[in-house]
Amino acid sequence: MSGPLVLGIESSCDETSVGIVRGTELLANQTASSVELHARFGGVVPEVASRAHLEAMIPTLERALADAGIDLGEVDAISVTAGPGLMGSLVVGLSAAKALASVLNKPLYGLNHLVGHVAVDICEHGLFPRPTLALLVSGGHTQLLLVNDITSDIAEVGTTIDDAAGEAYDKVARLLGLPYPGGPVIDRIAAGGDPRAIAFPRGLTARHDLEKHRFDYSFSGLKTAVARYVERAERDQQTISVTDVAASFQEAVADVLTRKAVDAAQHFGSGTIVLGGGVAANLRLRGLMTERTQAAGIELRRPSPGLCTDNGAMIAVLGAQVITAGYGPSSLDISADPGMPVTKVMA
Numbered sequence: 138m139s140g141p142l143v144l145g146i147e148s149s150c151d152e153t154s155v156g157i158v159r160g161t162e163l164l165a166n167q168t169a170s171s172v173e174l175h176a177r178f179g180g181v182v183p184e185v186a187s188r189a190h191l192e193a194m195i196p197t198l199e200r201a202l203a204d205a206g207i208d209l210g211e212v213d214a215i216s217v218t219a220g221p222g223l224m225g226s227l228v229v230g231l232s233a234a235k236a237l238a239s240v241l242n243k244p245l246y247g248l249n250h251l252v253g254h255v256a257v258d259i260c261e262h263g264l265f266p267r268p269t270l271a272l273l274v275s276g277g278h279t280q281l282l283l284v285n286d287i288t289s290d291i292a293e294v295g296t297t298i299d300d301a302a303g304e305a306y307d308k309v310a311r312l313l314g315l316p317y318p319g320g321p322v323i324d325r326i327a328a329g330g331d332p333r334a335i336a337f338p339r340g341l342t343a344r345h346d347l348e349k350h351r352f353d354y355s356f357s358g359l360k361t362a363v364a365r366y367v368e369r370a371e372r373d374q375q376t377i378s379v380t381d382v383a384a385s386f387q388e389a390v391a392d393v394l395t396r397k398a399v400d401a402a403q404h405f406g407s408g409t410i411v412l413g414g415g416v417a418a419n420l421r422l423r424g425l426m427t428e429r430t431q432a433a434g435i436e437l438r439r440p441s442p443g444l445c446t447d448n449g450a451m452i453a454v455l456g457a458q459v460i461t462a463g464y465g466p467s468s469l470d471i472s473a474d475p476g477m478p479v480t481k482v483m484a
């Protein structure tokens with residue numbers, strides 16, 4: 138297999154990760170997470186995350202190089218997450234990438250984290266058909282994207298009007314007294330609950346909402362409904378089944394995510410849906426998406442769960458795509474962009 142040898146660095150939130158690819162072939166993906174340091178605060182503490190990135194960066198880089206069996210001098214380019222994310226976290230990865238690029242005299246590519254979440258699928262399932270509809274579900278974003286070209290032509294066709302899906306998982310977990318991050322815990326315990334036990338609301342699916350928000354999402358009403366349910370049980374001194382609440386909440390999330398993704402794919406003429414972002418690791422979402430895409434005759438591309446949550450491989454894969462498409466490097470003085478829009482692939 139050929140193509141550029143790219144080293145990708147990701148540090149936008151609480152994972153320090155380095156991935157290495159040759160073209161579309163994944164050679165290494167090493168991640169150090171600071172998640173346990175944040176768990177007792179119930180969310181990521183930016184200052185703590187920045188310091189953890191600083192400590193983990195060089196050991197993670199060394200592990201990735203050893204895993205790929207290459208020397209730093211062999212890489213053709215350095216790619217790095219330029220945004221969106223936490224400013225103090227992004228800056229650590231970006232500084233490391235700039236230092237490597239200038240010492241090694243290699244080109245630097247500052248890339249979009251969200252686009253990386255979608256692009257990572259290429260190393261497992263090949264290049265995307267045009268157009269491909271992407272369902273991007275992470276801790277900070279929930280979007281439907283029409284991808285015509287992963288390096289240059291991405292349109293947002295739907296988004297959440299309030300909370301992101303991952304955020305809803307994290308908030309509901311906290312309501313239920315479960316640890317942070319909520320997604321993986323709810324995913325695990327929901328398997329033992331009844332998804333039909335409680336009829337939680339499906340945001341923006343009523344007829345009048347569909348007129349204006351056919352491809353948009355809303356999860357704040359769902360989160361409030363879970364809170365009310367728990368409060369009512371406490372007031373009435375009734376014990377709740379945490380597994381039933383988790384399963385019913387998860388069903389409501391997976392139901393709207395999949396329903397609107399399939400509708401959008403059909404509407405925009407895409408025969409393929411690709412999943413991306415941390416919530417795409419969710420078992421029920423993956424299962425229901427499989428059922429509904431099969432019924433609609435749509436091809437579903439699901440990256441392995443380990444490539445759904447934040448990782449360096451996605452930044453390396455996207456870097457190789459951008460280079461192969463012929464784009465020149467970023468300037469060495471680019472800044473981190475905490476609010477980088479998904480339509481901007483490169484800084």
Ligand code: KG4
Nearest residue numbers: 275276277303318320324415416419446447
């Ligand atoms: O993409 P990601 O790793 O980081 C961001 O870019 O935000 O996504 C993190 C989010 C968190 O909200 C976490 O609770 C959620 O993804 N998550 C999951 C699962 N694994 C991670 N949500 C549901 N089921 C999972 N298995």
Ligand code: ZN
Nearest residue numbers: 275414415447
């Ligand atoms: Zn992410």
